[in-house]
Amino acid sequence: MTVEIDLAGRVALVTGAGAGIGRGVASWFARAGARVAVNDIDPGRAASAAAELVSPAGPALPVPADCRDEAAVEAMVATVCAELGGLDVLVANVGMLPPGTGLAPVTGYGADQWRAVVDQNLVSAALCARAAATVMTTAGTGGVLLFVTSGETTRPAPLNAAYGAAKAAVNHLVTSLAVELGPAGIRACAMAPGTTATETVAAAFTPERMEAIVASTPLRRMVAVDELGPLAVFLASDLARCITGQFVLADAGAFLSRTRPANDEGLRRPPAGSASDA
Numbered sequence: 001m002t003v004e005i006d007l008a009g010r011v012a013l014v015t016g017a018g019a020g021i022g023r024g025v026a027s028w029f030a031r032a033g034a035r036v037a038v039n040d041i042d043p044g045r046a047a048s049a050a051a052e053l054v055s056p057a058g059p060a061l062p063v064p065a066d067c068r069d070e071a072a073v074e075a076m077v078a079t080v081c082a083e084l085g086g087l088d089v090l091v092a093n094v095g096m097l098p099p100g101t102g103l104a105p106v107t108g109y110g111a112d113q114w115r116a117v118v119d120q121n122l123v124s125a126a127l128c129a130r131a132a133a134t135v136m137t138t139a140g141t142g143g144v145l146l147f148v149t150s151g152e153t154t155r156p157a158p159l160n161a162a163y164g165a166a167k168a169a170v171n172h173l174v175t176s177l178a179v180e181l182g183p184a185g186i187r188a189c190a191m192a193p194g195t196t197a198t199e200t201v202a203a204a205f206t207p208e209r210m211e212a213i214v215a216s217t218p219l220r221r222m223v224a225v226d227e228l229g230p231l232a233v234f235l236a237s238d239l240a241r242c243i244t245g246q247f248v249l250a251d252a253g254a255f256l257s258r259t260r261p262a263n264d265e266g267l268r269r270p271p272a273g274s275a276s277d278a
């Protein structure tokens, strides 16, 4: 027997998909036969990523928007439904540390920085989930809400507390959505990557830090951008139809490590304003 994941006839919206993990995830939805909408805050990135996606179901749709902006998110989801005929899967992938924030102790983190990190990682996810769940509930066809959180939710996040707290809140949001929306046939899950070899991470971390992370994981590797899409399409597919309210770590076992480098070790830039670790 051959087991295939076939998402033909489904429409998937992936946020922050102009680069990195989101771009990789979007490509797997296209390969699985879904129609794909590619969101990014940068219209050029959304357009170029969409142009690269090949799905038997048709071309991808670029839907540039800032996922922290309530009206923009509502308009984006309306566009997806109008252009692609509905919405079956949301992958809320937007996150990381937005401009004006960075690594710093909690005692050095001001209200503006907390709000910026929470807006980027939690509020954006909640706004996208609300818009998607509203159209899914109205259509009555069910759906899947997937969130990209982080391995940083499984351990203390010194110097990165706002990010860890916001991502952990998304893991909890998943449980609430699962209970509220389960009766409507809508599932909610999160994927929590470990340090993933995106261009953003490569630009922020020294080779020594990369090597230290690799050495600290049981599988002796970082996560590759292309390795999260298979988990996403599985969770979105009917093969996972009894799974909801869960978060799944995809971190090469990093959560088991006792030897991970500190969050401010081996950065190309000083901690304030640098990219986050996983």
Ligand SMILES: NC(=O)c1ccc[n+]([C@@H]2O[C@H](COP(=O)([O-])OP(=O)(O)OC[C@H]3O[C@@H](n4cnc5c(N)ncnc54)[C@H](O)[C@@H]3O)[C@@H](O)[C@H]2O)c1
Pocket (backbone or CB within 6 Å): 015, 016, 017, 018, 019, 020, 021, 022, 039, 040, 041, 042, 045, 065, 066, 067, 068, 093, 094, 095, 096, 097, 120, 124, 148, 149, 150, 151, 192, 193, 194, 195, 196, 197, 198, 199, 200, 201, 277, 278
């Ligand atoms: N890279 C890692 O090591 C890692 C590890 C764990 C979790 N994550 C999480 O994975 C997700 C993706 O991270 P990545 O490393 O691929 O990031 P990335 O920086 O490589 O790409 C993120 C994309 O999102 C877009 N974007 C940023 N803010 C946006 C907004 N407000 N609205 C719409 N688009 C926006 C950017 O323009 C960019 O194209 C994030 O939620 C991040 O927290 C990353």
